[in-house]
Amino acid sequence: MGDDERPIERDEEDCHSSLDIAGRLTSSPTVSPYGSNTPLSSLPLPRRLLSLLLEEVTGISGVDQNRLVVAAQVRDSLIQSSTDPATLSFFDNGGAELLYEIRLLSASQRAAAARYVVENKFDAKGAQDLARAMKDFPRRRGDRGWDSFDYTLPGDCLSFMYYRQALENRDPSEERTAGLQVALETAVSEAAKKRILGDLEGSGGNGKDKIGVEDGARVPVVRMKVGEVAESTKVVVLPVCEAEKMERQLKEVPWECGNEGEFSVVVAEKGWNRWVVLPGWEPVVGLRRGGVVVAFADAKVLPWKANRWYQEEAILVVADRGRKEVEVDDGFYLVANNGDGNDSYGLKVERGLALKENGVKESLGTVVLVVRPPREETENQLSDEDWE
Numbered sequence: 001m002g003d004d005e006r007p008i009e010r011d012e013e014d015c016h017s018s019l020d021i022a023g024r025l026t027s028s029p030t031v032s033p034y035g036s037n038t039p040l041s042s043l044p045l046p047r048r049l050l051s052l053l054l055e056e057v058t059g060i061s062g063v064d065q066n067r068l069v070v071a072a073q074v075r076d077s078l079i080q081s082s083t084d085p086a087t088l089s090f091f092d093n094g095g096a097e098l099l100y101e102i103r104l105l106s107a108s109q110r111a112a113a114a115r116y117v118v119e120n121k122f123d124a125k126g127a128q129d130l131a132r133a134m135k136d137f138p139r140r141r142g143d144r145g146w147d148s149f150d151y152t153l154p155g156d157c158l159s160f161m162y163y164r165q166a167l168e169n170r171d172p173s174e175e176r177t178a179g180l181q182v183a184l185e186t187a188v189s190e191a192a193k194k195r196i197l198g199d200l201e202g203s204g205g206n207g208k209d210k211i212g213v214e215d216g217a218r219v220p221v222v223r224m225k226v227g228e229v230a231e232s233t234k235v236v237v238l239p240v241c242e243a244e245k246m247e248r249q250l251k252e253v254p255w256e257c258g259n260e261g262e263f264s265v266v267v268a269e270k271g272w273n274r275w276v277v278l279p280g281w282e283p284v285v286g287l288r289r290g291g292v293v294v295a296f297a298d299a300k301v302l303p304w305k306a307n308r309w310y311q312e313e314a315i316l317v318v319a320d321r322g323r324k325e326v327e328v329d330d331g332f333y334l335v336a337n338n339g340d341g342n343d344s345y346g347l348k349v350e351r352g353l354a355l356k357e358n359g360v361k362e363s364l365g366t367v368v369l370v371v372r373p374p375r376e377e378t379e380n381q382l383s384d385e386d387w388e
Contacts, residue, residue: 069101071096074110081111083370090118101127109134116154130154133161136225139375140164143223148195155188162186162194168220169282219332220283223372234280236287238318239272243296247336250347250364255321256289276316283318283369290321292365294334294347302370303332303351310338314373317349319365326363333363 007020050377055061060068075091078099091099091114101124104111113134117127134157140146146164149156177200184196229235239253257268276293278284284291294317319334326333331352349367 021107068096071099074103075297077107077209078111078114081107083111083114086113087111087118097124098122098127100124102131104135105131111153124216129161130158133157136161140223143185144221145195145199148348149187149192150189153188155186156192159183159192160198161188163192163199164222167199168222170220173225173282175282219367219370220281220370221370222281224279224374226374228374229277230281232279234285235255236278236280236284237266238278238284238287238292238293239268240274240276240293240295240316241347242274243301245346247346247364250292250294253292278371280320281369287314287318287320287368290323290365292321293318299370299372301348303349303354316371317367318369318371319367321365323366324362324364326352326355326361329356334365334367335360335363 031278052062053066075088078088088341098117099114102117105113113127113130115124116130120126122130134154137151137160138151140160143164144167146160149160149163151157160183162179162183166176166183169176169179180196180200184193184200187193187196237257239257241250241253254268254270254272257266259265260267278293296317297314298312299315300324317334329352333352333355334350335348335350335355337346337348347364350363355361355363
């Protein structure tokens with residue numbers, strides 16, 4: 001090449017101006033799995049049409065295109081958060097489905113979550129569970145054992161989710177023990193491990209935290225999550241009775257309802273105007289006949305010292321009317337309120353030992369579960385600080 005000969009310089013727009021749509025998509029060098037230097041985005045096309053063209057040329061559906069775009073944004077936020085190079089390099093050659101699942105976390109949380117996902121070789125489902133556990137952890141304040149887990153550690157957040165789910169099973173049961181073992185294996189902080197070991201060994205946590213009245217209750221206390229019913233593969237429909245009603249109204253509640261036909265239409269033995277749909281939790285999924293839900297305005301009605309965080313919350317008490325005999329001292333039973341205690345309720349929950357001391361041998365039903373209400377969540381909305 002002579003001194004007067006110079007390479008012809010052509011800008012990127014000129015290089016692609018003579019190409020059709022397919023050519024523009026395939027000719028630009030790819031810089032990452034989440035984006036490229038293609039000038040296609042500069043085409044004066046509506047977004048919907050652009051998405052359809054991309055799907056036709058690349059075979060990538062509109063849904064997957066959105067996932068790639070969101071994953072690219074999450075990856076950019078990891079770079080801006082000075083995430084360690086080892087974690088970032090993992091996502092240089094893929095992992096968009098993992099980044100997409102942690103999109104709803106704050107910038108600082110994403111960095112910790114991404115590192116945990118890479119270190120533990122999580123798949124998309126694992127990343128989704130981790131993100132949900134981290135997002136949900138602050139809203140669980142006041143739940144049993146919450147203060148023993150470290151919010152800044154992704155492993156502790158995930159462990160607390162397993163721990164909470166394990167406690168929803170009967171004690172003792174194989175499901176409960178297995179869940180606590182998983183929680184223990186996942187926990188990172190020593191405080192969390194000690195708490196879980198305490199439940200596995202029956203001490204309730206540590207030397208100072210002996211099993212209290214609430215912890216020793218032979219009935220699970222769970223908080224329902226917003227959207228939990230929609231995500232459940234199995235649900236239970238039960239009739240609801242207001243606590244203000246008297247024993248006579250409780251007896252009018254349908255005893256049995258079941259599913260019929262290919263669409264599992266719920267059919268009750270008689271009409272009733274109040275029903276609730278609960279996730280298929282183990283304590284309620286086995287209720288075939290006699291299951292009833294009693295709605296109380298607050299948790300003060302419970303015969304134990306309710307945690308101060310939910311004393312004022314409305315609760316649902318699930319009872320099995322098929323099991324009326326007062327058998328267990330530390331069990332809980334639904335009985336009529338005869339005027340002692342909270343007079344505003346026609347029904348109340350009482351401990352088995354207290355009933356036996358008063359000579360009561362039969363209740364209106366055995367309490368199998370106490371449900372706390374869901375809290376307002378914004379998991380499907382992104383605030384400005386989420387993208388800092």
